[in-house]
Amino acid sequence: MAAEHDEVPLNAIRAFVTIAREGSVTRAATALGTTQSSVSRYLAVLQDYFGMDLVERRGRRSELTQFGRLFVNTVAEPLDTVCFTAKRMRRRTQPGANRIVVRTSLSTFAYSFLIPNLQAFSAETGGVIVDVISSLSPPTSSDNFDILITRDLSVIEPADDWEIYNEALVCVGSPNHVTGKTLSIVRSMPILNITSRPDILPTWLRAMNLSAKDVKSGARYDHNYLALPAVITGHCLLVAPEIIVSDLVRAGALHVIPGSRASSGMQYRAYAVDRSDNPEIARAFCRWVARLCKKAAIPEAT
Template sequence: MTPPDQVPLNAIRVFVAIARERSVTRAAAALGTTQSSVSRYLAVLEEYLGADLIERRGRRSELTDFGRLFESTVAEALDTICFTAQRMRRRTVNGVNRIVVRTSLSTFAYSLLIPKLQLFTSEMGGAVVDVISSLSLPSSSDSFDVLVTRDLALLEPSDSWEIYNEQLVCVGSPHHVKGKSLDVVRTIPILTITSRPDILPTWLRAMGLSTNDIQSGARVDHHYLALPAVTTGKCLLVAPEITVSDLVRGGLLKVVEGSRAPSGMQYRAYAVDRSGNPELARAFCRWLARLCKTATIGEAA
């Protein structure tokens, strides 16, 4: 029983549903309860307020003047409370704290994100992160909590983080490029990445070079497919610094001196408002921004 002077919050929620549905029956269906239960809540609220809220006209329920005033006053506030509670809810799926991360950056996910995920899951007490890759434009009906992208727009409400301003570097195996200057591009072929046709022309302009100044190598669909070739073969690769940083630190690749240049592209992470686990989604975005800051290798590598 609700104490006489305590505001009957459940009854207010039921009344707002009646006002929106214009029917006690439809309100009961929307709330997943019985018509008699909705009627009882309505009676409790009318008794508390000391005024009629609903006029029944056949199968329809019309608001009284007082009911319209009350509904217009409380409905928005109730929506705000529900929205805030949903965003702050710590959601688990089958007992597991979980989010889905969608990305259009397959090489970034392959070379940096997925190898480091255990650090995040350990930090979050065993949280699970599912990673999916797609180049298609995301929609509000797609199921994901976080979007990591360089080239896709997200139109729905979300929190966003700038995680990386893309820097390009030319790399090769240490055996072929150690101690050599930028002139090495004239004698060793550079691989072409067909999924990023912008990279090589952008880098050449920054270096003051043209296609006539370099040797063109094989064409490869994605950077992650080119990495084995450049670590073991006599070829060069112009790639985002962040995707080759671990290979450089591990000694498998060497950055050609003086080859670092900005591409003008920016990586962003979005935690969507409709996420079922918004707190974990935002924590992931903050963690990813920190990870990207520590992953760069700089000119001296």
């Protein structure tokens, strides 16, 4: 039976739009940060208001009814506009908000290059706090972040984006073992394997006109940041993105083998999402990262 009062249940509409987007009550509850039973009650309230079903069961699956699809297609965009406008207006009343969240799928890039330089950005911007989180999962519009830095993911929501780095690969080793050596050293010293980036070594070998048979396979590590201490202290080599070893090379902890630089064809990008609570700071951060990456190139070894 339809509700007897005419007050529009706005919270129930928001819950239903989230159900439609997420594909289930359970995922909608997660996106809204509430319980499944609460979302189910909101759905019941809205169906009672209309006097019609918005969702129907199809075996084990739930699907929108024709009326439900018509309604969500009509109200979803205006609801997004209301929420976005409210957030922007809220920022005007909270000028002290001075914090951004950077999400990245590039854990070694964050560990070895981004995070060590964050204090410089904070100093430039009057003490902005930068939280960094790492995830390999595709981001959704309900995830809490202001900026995405990635090589292989993208955002599916309005965002400004920057090309921050065209990935170059270099072969590095401990100065004690490789200083003064030529590229031929790769035939005698083992090269470490990185399981999270199986593309790197084959790509580099092709660029050097080498094959897997021409080099010695070394120990295996899940990520480059785990392999860095091994190559710094051990009798082995590592083929890695230049940007993640640049500071170690400048500090003298690693040495680049002359003639080993090659392009991987991969591109790092930074996205500042429109829904950020601090869009101006987020965009400033992306511009800063782009400038920082341009300065990271190591002078060609001779």
